[in-house]
Amino acid sequence: MTQKMMALPINNVKLLDDITNIIFDRALKRQNYTHIYAQMCAGLINDSKFNNLIATNTQITFQKVLLKKCHDVFYSNYQEELNKLKDTMKNVNMAPKKCLSGVLNNFLFDFQKRSICNCRFIGELFKNGAFPEKYILKSIGDLGKEKNDNNYELQMHCLCIILQSVGLILSKTSYDLNKKINKLVSSMENHGMSSTLKCLIKKLKIMNSKGWMDEGNCF
Incomplete structure (x- = not known):
């Protein structure tokens, strides 16, 4: 094609x-x-x-x-x-x-x-x-900004999806993935968060702790 x-x-x-x-x-x-x-x-x-x-x-x-x-x-x-x-x-x-x-x-x-x-x-x-990497980092940064609107959960979901995909590559750069993952984990204290999003964040935490080597099997 x-x-x-x-x-x-x-x-x-x-x-x-x-x-x-x-x-x-x-x-x-x-x-x-x-x-x-x-x-x-x-x-x-x-x-x-x-x-x-x-x-x-x-x-x-x-x-x-x-x-x-x-x-x-x-x-x-x-x-x-x-x-x-x-x-x-x-x-x-x-x-x-x-x-x-x-x-x-x-x-x-x-x-x-x-x-x-x-x-x-x-x-x-x-x-x-x-x-380019700069576009991905900008997307991650924009999605990571807290907003008080109805799309915030979707925003976090999208952030998780991107990190799931590019985490392995970014882990080999100077980008601080731990800071981003820790912020997502702390956001789980939000009682209004759906179980689906909480599951995504937990799996990202596991992937990060394992060096993103189980990327294909975690999701």
């Missing part, structure tokens, strides 16, 4: 964006193949011939477009789509409140699922050399 993608005549920004959209959406929808899509992306990013197909008068690259799509799932799309949904719901005056509540719940469920899948993809992209 990677060779076929490299052979495509991508000579403008719109076509590049369309191709990236296809890869990104499939990677998030097909969780069992996330690592394969990440490998393909790494191949495309590191292939100079593929990147040279894009118009030479722009600094836009496949990696930059992909980075933005991953970023938007966290920071842009949620609020934009939620506002659109709320506006639509305001205009549906005759719809029962129970029905509207169901629509909102479905939206939140889909967003949570997409966010978690996005984190898995980001982790795999980093592991395959498609994303």
Whole structure:
């Protein structure tokens, strides 16, 4: 598949964006193949011939477009789509409140699922050399910030997913994983935390204590 993608005549920004959209959406929808899509992306990013197909008068690259799509799932799309949904719901005056509540719940469920899948993809992209370390560290830092909103638990869940994926690599750098894991463990004292998130944090603690060697078997 990677060779076929490299052979495509991508000579403008719109076509590049369309191709990236296809890869990104499939990677998030097909969780069992996330690592394969990440490998393909790494191949495309590191292939100079593929990147040279894009118009030479722009600094836009496949990696930059992909980075933005991953970023938007966290920071842009949620609020934009939620506002659109709320506006639509305001205009549906005759719809029962129970029905509207169901629509909102479905939206939140889909967003949570997409966010978690996005984190898995980001982790795999980093592991395959498609994303730089500074991007991963920024993602970890942003997710680790405490926020007083309804998405805080999802935020912690996403942080756990990324650490699960990249912990082994980061453990071999100067990054202080112990500090991050200890902060997660201390957050378990929050009585409102779900059992699912507590389980994720406990497993991360075990993985960290074992040098991340049991990464594939812990989850």
